[in-house]
Amino acid sequence: MATSLHAEAPFGPPRLVTIKARRRETRDTVSLDFEDPDTAYAPGQFNMLYAFGAGEVPISVSAVTGRRVTHTVRDVGLVTAALTRLKAGSVMGVRGPFGHGWPLEAIKGRNIVVVAGGLGLAPLRLAIHTLLQRRSDYQRLVFLYGARTPADLLFTREVERWRGRFDVDLHVTVDAAARGWRGDVGVVTKLFKRISVEPAFTTALVCGPEVMMRFAAAALVDADMDPGNIWLSMERNMQCGAGVCGHCQLGPYLLCRDGPVLPLSRLAPLMGVKEL
Numbered sequence: 001m002a003t004s005l006h007a008e009a010p011f012g013p014p015r016l017v018t019i020k021a022r023r024r025e026t027r028d029t030v031s032l033d034f035e036d037p038d039t040a041y042a043p044g045q046f047n048m049l050y051a052f053g054a055g056e057v058p059i060s061v062s063a064v065t066g067r068r069v070t071h072t073v074r075d076v077g078l079v080t081a082a083l084t085r086l087k088a089g090s091v092m093g094v095r096g097p098f099g100h101g102w103p104l105e106a107i108k109g110r111n112i113v114v115v116a117g118g119l120g121l122a123p124l125r126l127a128i129h130t131l132l133q134r135r136s137d138y139q140r141l142v143f144l145y146g147a148r149t150p151a152d153l154l155f156t157r158e159v160e161r162w163r164g165r166f167d168v169d170l171h172v173t174v175d176a177a178a179r180g181w182r183g184d185v186g187v188v189t190k191l192f193k194r195i196s197v198e199p200a201f202t203t204a205l206v207c208g209p210e211v212m213m214r215f216a217a218a219a220l221v222d223a224d225m226d227p228g229n230i231w232l233s234m235e236r237n238m239q240c241g242a243g244v245c246g247h248c249q250l251g252p253y254l255l256c257r258d259g260p261v262l263p264l265s266r267l268a269p270l271m272g273v274k275e276l
Helices: 078-084 118-133 156-163 188-194 210-222 264-271
Strands: 015-018 021-026 029-035 046-051 055-065 068-074 091-098 111-117 141-147 169-174 202-207 230-233 261-263
Touching: 015 029, 029 078, 029 091, 046 068, 046 078, 055 078, 055 091, 055 118, 068 078, 068 118, 111 118, 111 188, 111 210, 118 141, 118 202, 118 210, 118 230, 141 188, 156 169, 169 188, 188 210, 202 210, 210 230, 210 264, 230 264, 261 264
Parallel strands: 111 141, 111 202, 141 169, 202 230
Antiparallel strands: 015 091, 021 029, 029 068, 046 055, 046 091, 055 068, 230 261
């Protein structure tokens, strides 16, 4: 876990930060930047973001650029609606970082397949930045990204820059095309037929809706990948960030404490149980 120079306890008051920039990504999703020079963030970790008068929610860190930290938030409820309405100059509360992120150090020297569905690109974005910054530490890089429609695609300019690199194999698909769309149409798992990597030397990083991750994981296993080399970000029902309240329990795991990133080898027996 990344370390913080802040002294607050997990249940202490949030530190107050000022929004430095706000960018609309899609019709219901915005990115918020604030400065946090005293905290180190690992790709895949999250903060608890507090909107005054509404409450707090866990949101993954989607970028770190110098002193600035970015969270990408979709309006799906009371708290996220309040966060997406914040403007530059507004103040919000932050607790964290929490959780265990993507195992980028442990998978050096391997092929990496990144599979993102919808908003799942946001928790993977900082990992992608790190993979590209340390490109020589890894073998093949394959990025597969799917969204519902072209209008729902995140970070489109950045994705195009990734696509333009000679050392990255990137494919994008949408569930339903719009006029002018010339890319692939279909769920993200259909892109698997476009790639060819050696399963024994490949690690997959997967994030998106749970149903998408379940099918993606199954397809990767069918391609002879070891479940221990398939990592998923399971972000459901987190409320305290410290593994105490129990809302994010998945079988024996408290995802805010033990995850949110875990290997399929530990998750496979649980992902098919709807009641968990």
